[in-house]
Structures are given as C-alpha cells and as structure tokens.
Amino acid sequence: MLEVKDLTVQYGAVRAIGGVDLSVDEGSLTAVLGANGAGKTTLLRAVSGLLRPKAGRVELDGADITRLPVEDIVRRGVAHVPQSGGVITELTVEDNLRLGGLWRVSGRRDRAALARRVAEMYELFPPLAERRAKTAATLSGGERQMLALARALTGAPRLLLVDEPSLGLAPRVVAQLMAVLRRLCDEDGRTVLLVEQNARSALSVADRAVVLDLGAVVASEAAATIAADDRLRHAYLGF
Numbered sequence: 001m002l003e004v005k006d007l008t009v010q011y012g013a014v015r016a017i018g019g020v021d022l023s024v025d026e027g028s029l030t031a032v033l034g035a036n037g038a039g040k041t042t043l044l045r046a047v048s049g050l051l052r053p054k055a056g057r058v059e060l061d062g063a064d065i066t067r068l069p070v071e072d073i074v075r076r077g078v079a080h081v082p083q084s085g086g087v088i089t090e091l092t093v094e095d096n097l098r099l100g101g102l103w104r105v106s107g108r109r110d111r112a113a114l115a116r117r118v119a120e121m122y123e124l125f126p127p128l129a130e131r132r133a134k135t136a137a138t139l140s141g142g143e144r145q146m147l148a149l150a151r152a153l154t155g156a157p158r159l160l161l162v163d164e165p166s167l168g169l170a171p172r173v174v175a176q177l178m179a180v181l182r183r184l185c186d187e188d189g190r191t192v193l194l195v196e197q198n199a200r201s202a203l204s205v206a207d208r209a210v211v212l213d214l215g216a217v218v219a220s221e222a223a224a225t226i227a228a229d230d231r232l233r234h235a236y237l238g239f
C-alpha cells in the first residue's frame with residue numbers, strides 16, 4: 001500500500017534521513033524504531049507531506065504522492081497523529097472528535113456518517129465517552145493520546161501514521177494503546193505505521209519493523225525476528 005523509495009530528507013545542510021526504503025502492506029502494523037534523532041519523525045513527516053524530500057519517492061497504492069499538497073494526501077486516506085497528539089485543549093472531547101472528520105462533511109448524509117464515527121470512537125475508547133463534554137485540557141496523558149488517535153480515526157483514514165503515542169504514559173496505558181492499534185488492523189483493516197522509541201511495546205503488536213540509525217535503515221524484518229535478535233536489540237533498541 002505504501003512504498004518509500006530511496007528517500008532523503010534534509011533540514012538545510014543537515015541530512016536527517018538518507019536513502020530510506022520502506023514497504024508497508026495493507027492491513028498491517030509496521031513499527032519504525034531507533035534511538036533519539038535516528039530520523040523516525042522525519043520519515044513520518046515526509047510520508048504525510050509535511051516535509052519535502054530532497055530525493056526519493058513516496059507511493060500510495062502505486063501513485064506518486066511525494067510532492068502532493070498535504071490536503072490531497074489526507075484526501076487519499078492518510079492521517080498523521082503527531083508526537084504531542086495535537087488535540088485542541090480548549091475544545092471539548094466531542095468537538096475534537098467532530099473536527100477530525102469535519103473535512104469529509106458536505107451534506108446531511110455525511111453529517112450522519114460523522115456522528116456514527118464519533119459514536120464508534122466512544123465504543124473503542126470508553127473513557128472518552130465519560131468525558132465527552134469536558135475540555136481536552138482536563139484529560140490525562142493517556143486519555144489525550146486516545147483522543148488524538150480517535151480524532152484521526154473520525155476522518156476514516158486507511159493509513160494511520162502515529163508518532164510515539166507511548167511518550168510519558170504508564171506501562172498499562174501503553175499496552176492498551178498498542179492493543180487498540182492492533183485491533184484497528186485486525187478488525188477494521190486499517191494500515192498503521194507506528195514510530196516508537198518504546199521498541200519492546202511496539203514489537204509486541206507489530207507485524208514488521210524497520211530499525212533506523214543515523215537516518216539509514218539498519219534492519220527491516222518481521223517484528224518477531226527483530227525482537228529475537230540480541231545484537232539489534234542491544235545496539236539500537238535499548239532492551
């Protein structure tokens with residue numbers, strides 16, 4: 001579904017990633033792992049069109065999307081959940097959710113579909129249902145990450161790009177989030193590209209994993225193969 005070919009992204013003279021290849025199958029969960037500064041966030045931002053690569057291609061369903069405007073990439077079904085979640089803290093949980101899908105609405109039928117998707121999010125994330133009328137500022141870190149994911153999902157994306165959802169969360173909450181990401185693939189047929197520094201958690205739910213170091217791919221294997229590779233784990237994954 002997603003093919004990244006020989007991708008190079010620079011910030012001015014600084015090369016953040018160089019010659020990165022990545023292939024993601026529809027309905028799968030792929031983890032992008034590696035230490036701080038390895039280039040994970042840069043890769044994700046280049047896929048969603050937020051950064052313009054210096055060289056290489058990004059293809060979605062065989063079409064070149066490398067230089068499309070962000071809104072066109074979103075329309076093709078790509079949603080990006082940034083590292084801090086990006087929820088609007090002044091708005092209620094409900095309004096954040098509606099906002100995530102509002103761009104799809106142009107008529108009454110669309111509005112009904114959006115209401116249905118919001119209701120589905122409350123089923124998927126019951127704590128959000130209890131807090132639907134509260135502002136997002138009142139949520140815990142884990143609830144905010146749930147809201148960030150749910151908000152992206154109300155836009156009914158096919159490919160979900162998630163940047164370090166586990167940051168700052170308790171292990172139990174991380175496990176819940178990882179389980180939700182897995183279910184999105186297994187039950188809804190969505191495709192997930194998950195950037196994580198918490199390699200152990202990500203590998204526990206991923207089908208495949210890519211390990212980045214200094215902006216280059218050092219391994220691209222089945223998640224179980226990477227989890228079983230002591231050398232890779234010690235050198236790049238910190239467990």
Ligand code: ATP
Nearest residue numbers: 011014015016035036037038039040041042043197
């Ligand atoms: P983290 O987990 O800290 O987000 P990462 O693996 O996502 O790390 P990136 O944020 O993609 O890594 O950074 C890759 C490289 O690009 C790093 O060397 C970083 O210092 C550099 N970099 C990132 N953003 C910028 C920027 N806006 N300007 C200049 N250099 C940057």
